Amino acid sequence: MLTILAIIFIATGVFFFTIASIGLLRFPDFYCRMHATGKGDTLGAFLSLTGLAIYNLNNGFSLTAILVSIKIMFIALFIFIANPTATHAITKAGLECGVEPWTRKGAQK
Amino acid sequence: MGNFFLAIALILGFLTLLCLYRGVFGPTVLDRIISISVIGTKTTIILALIGLIYGRMDMFVDISIAYALLNFIATLASAKFLLTRKSIVPGANFFKERGIK
Numbered sequence: 001m002l003t004i005l006a007i008i009f010i011a012t013g014v015f016f017f018t019i020a021s022i023g024l025l026r027f028p029d030f031y032c033r034m035h036a037t038g039k040g041d042t043l044g045a046f047l048s049l050t051g052l053a054i055y056n057l058n059n060g061f062s063l064t065a066i067l068v069s070i071k072i073m074f075i076a077l078f079i080f081i082a083n084p085t086a087t088h089a090i091t092k093a094g095l096e097c098g099v100e101p102w103t104r105k106g107a108q109k
Numbered sequence: 110m111g112n113f114f115l116a117i118a119l120i121l122g123f124l125t126l127l128c129l130y131r132g133v134f135g136p137t138v139l140d141r142i143i144s145i146s147v148i149g150t151k152t153t154i155i156l157a158l159i160g161l162i163y164g165r166m167d168m169f170v171d172i173s174i175a176y177a178l179l180n181f182i183a184t185l186a187s188a189k190f191l192l193t194r195k196s197i198v199p200g201a202n203f204f205k206e207r208g209i210k
Binding site: 003007010013014017018020021024025030033034037041044045048049052055056064068071072074075078079082083085086089090092093094096097099 | 110113117120121124127128130131137139140142143144146147150151153154157158161166167170171173174177178181184185187188189191192
């Protein structure tokens with residue numbers, strides 16, 4: 001039961017990682033790429049690490065396994081807080097530097 | 110079950126190579142910084158998966174924590190550096206020329 005739950009969590013996380021990578025490759029602009037990676041990467045990392053923490057408890061609830069699972073959930077929580085912060089900082093830097101936003105050709109004139 | 114984790118780790122490695130394209134050919138410096146940040150997040154997951162494959166989860170979790178912290182600090186430091194050296198980024202002063210603030 002725990003194994004099936006862990007597989008579902010990890011597969012969903014890898015799906016979001018794939019979406020974030022495709023967005024990073026295909027979007028036309030710095031801000032659009034930030035939009036894709038800032039959300040998809042955070043959710044993918046959170047789901048994958050939650051799945052790993054669940055699977056780690058598969059061999060019985062010993063004290064060591066519970067402590068390792070708590071550490072994994074700490075990483076997930078840290079990424080969930082730190083990744084949007086880093087995204088905000090880089091976007092602020094881009095805005096202050098004045099990176100040119102993408103517009104449709106001809107719509108600007 | 111070990112094969113499943115190996116397949117997931119290989120998929121994440123392939124996605125890392127895809128993200129490295131943006132890191133090498135990115136038009137601006139900021140694109141490269143995003144690419145490195147995404148690669149660092151994926152590496153955190155890959156390290157945890159390697160620990161699960163080898164059966165040494167208690168050791169690899171600490172390395173994974175250190176990698177997550179270093180990734181966050183590196184991203185913040187480069188963003189702070191770009192705020193003080195604005196002339197690095199091409200196409201700068203786009204908003205100032207048009208009077209947008």
